[in-house]
Amino acid sequence: MSAVVTRPPQVRLPEAVARKPRRSWTRFVLPTYVTAFILYLSFPIFIIILFSFNQTRGGFGTSPRVKTTWLGFTTDWYGRVFELSDLTATVRHSLTIGFASAIAATILGTLLGLALARYRFRGRGGADFAIFLSISSPEIVLGAALASFFVALGVTRGFGTLFLSHTMFSIAFVAVTVRARAAGLDRSLEAAAMDLGATPVTAFVKVTLPLLAPGILAGFLLAFALSMDDFVISQFTQGPFQMFPTWVFGATRVGIPPHVFVFATIIFLTGATLALLLALVSRRRG
Amino acid sequence: MERPVQPDLHLVAPRERRPRRSAAPYVLSSPALLWLLVLFVIPMFAMASLSLQEGTSLEGFRQTFRFANFTDAIANNGEFLLRSLRNGIVVTAVALLIAYPVAYWIAFYGGRFKSVFLFLLLLPFFISFVIRTVAWSFILSDDGIILGTLKSIGLLPETYHVLGTTFAVVAGITYNLVPFTILPLYVSLEQIDRSLVEAATDLYSSRTQAFLKVVLPLSMPGVFAAVLLTSIPAIGDYVNAAVLGNFAPGTAMIGNVIQTEFLRNRDYPEGAALAFVLMAVMVVGAVIYARLIGTERITEG
Numbered sequence: 001m002s003a004v005v006t007r008p009p010q011v012r013l014p015e016a017v018a019r020k021p022r023r024s025w026t027r028f029v030l031p032t033y034v035t036a037f038i039l040y041l042s043f044p045i046f047i048i049i050l051f052s053f054n055q056t057r058g059g060f061g062t063s064p065r066v067k068t069t070w071l072g073f074t075t076d077w078y079g080r081v082f083e084l085s086d087l088t089a090t091v092r093h094s095l096t097i098g099f100a101s102a103i104a105a106t107i108l109g110t111l112l113g114l115a116l117a118r119y120r121f122r123g124r125g126g127a128d129f130a131i132f133l134s135i136s137s138p139e140i141v142l143g144a145a146l147a148s149f150f151v152a153l154g155v156t157r158g159f160g161t162l163f164l165s166h167t168m169f170s171i172a173f174v175a176v177t178v179r180a181r182a183a184g185l186d187r188s189l190e191a192a193a194m195d196l197g198a199t200p201v202t203a204f205v206k207v208t209l210p211l212l213a214p215g216i217l218a219g220f221l222l223a224f225a226l227s228m229d230d231f232v233i234s235q236f237t238q239g240p241f242q243m244f245p246t247w248v249f250g251a252t253r254v255g256i257p258p259h260v261f262v263f264a265t266i267i268f269l270t271g272a273t274l275a276l277l278l279a280l281v282s283r284r285r286g
Numbered sequence: 287m288e289r290p291v292q293p294d295l296h297l298v299a300p301r302e303r304r305p306r307r308s309a310a311p312y313v314l315s316s317p318a319l320l321w322l323l324v325l326f327v328i329p330m331f332a333m334a335s336l337s338l339q340e341g342t343s344l345e346g347f348r349q350t351f352r353f354a355n356f357t358d359a360i361a362n363n364g365e366f367l368l369r370s371l372r373n374g375i376v377v378t379a380v381a382l383l384i385a386y387p388v389a390y391w392i393a394f395y396g397g398r399f400k401s402v403f404l405f406l407l408l409l410p411f412f413i414s415f416v417i418r419t420v421a422w423s424f425i426l427s428d429d430g431i432i433l434g435t436l437k438s439i440g441l442l443p444e445t446y447h448v449l450g451t452t453f454a455v456v457a458g459i460t461y462n463l464v465p466f467t468i469l470p471l472y473v474s475l476e477q478i479d480r481s482l483v484e485a486a487t488d489l490y491s492s493r494t495q496a497f498l499k500v501v502l503p504l505s506m507p508g509v510f511a512a513v514l515l516t517s518i519p520a521i522g523d524y525v526n527a528a529v530l531g532n533f534a535p536g537t538a539m540i541g542n543v544i545q546t547e548f549l550r551n552r553d554y555p556e557g558a559a560l561a562f563v564l565m566a567v568m569v570v571g572a573v574i575y576a577r578l579i580g581t582e583r584i585t586e587g
Contacts, residue, residue: 048421142326235545245416248417
């Protein structure tokens, strides 16, 4: 900072004058590019929302399929969203597995994240390595390994294997999120509570846990989102218990019913709103 | 910057903690580590064991330590392995090229809207990537909003198509993975000390020179992470080849073969062997790449 003050002004001036005309139009290149890039990233989302209002043409008897061309606006599909019972069941499966695995992964991952943030212990390096491996392993290899494991055990694949597998791949992400939050915490607050007579458990519950809460909540939402989004590991571990993305994948060959786009729109709007609220709340808290 | 109290506190805290050598870290970490052991480490061994077995899904599989499974798997699927590798390299290169300017601009000029831009970049993640890929198959379909429009005004011949081509597959994978390219780039660019760039321009380097000599070298850790985070899932992808490639000849990737072996043919040994080959290719690739980056940095320093 002091360098700026002591620098003779005439050194900077000619440079600035010389540079200005050259930059005037190039200044807009990058912002325009970034805007275009963001539009490109969200383009499929617009299409999904738009086509959830698309009319279909087709005979009675067969279930409707979204056409790739625009046939006219309708809100029909929102009223009929639960019409296809097998599709609705897969959405319910995805939500159930999402919640169940996110809760399990949040508990396990939070404890692991705390241990890694606060203690040096034997096996810490191994735990770090396991986290790194489980995050960086290609999904198809994880899926194939889990399928091999369940085949070798002779386990029937379904709700249980999905729950175990989804929890497995979410643990590392929760642990990393909680560890980051715990590492940034001032430990003297907990020490102060104990100096004032709180037991370690009380100090943890009353002081540390509320401070960790945003990290834990973020970890939970991340785990839930990962589970809802997952396709590869689900396909390898689900058996006949179909999930929403795997059902959609299977339907691509025969055509996508409009209900899929309606469910996707609802899930998207709910998720985006929740994330926005979380961001606003955590910003206000500082 | 003078805070003599700080080091003292730091010295006292660990000394206080050490004698307690509690069981706490083990109690806290063991449930999660046990979960990872049973559902991550052991399955890898189960897959290793399965990859050496012989038999059929009807008669059951027996462990015969048949290492020829691996040579068979490679010999039968060389085409798919090479295509996956090539697609992975193209996707990674394109993703880096289109992501770097975005990460750079947000990190250097995003100002107080940085988190807004990051939120917008992460927006697609709220819809499952399978459904986003399906949306691209709508956008790129022969009579869809892009090709259909261009055809109706006569800019494209009626028979022109994008779906079912390698271009569609590579474009789809790039779209799916480019956020994973941006994030590590952004993190490393964001950490660069702005005064270094100022120093370079003050010393009469042009803005281009300052970028090439200061910003770009300092962002190499981010580039390294971005390459790994993009190339590994790109090579293993099979959704785009199925949805956008339509299984047209010449588009299927190694992931499609592994998926078919496991879920349709139930030839688990071949599928497991292929999955291991795929992982080996990735690990070897990552090690070579790390070496290249490492030596580059030594010669530069």
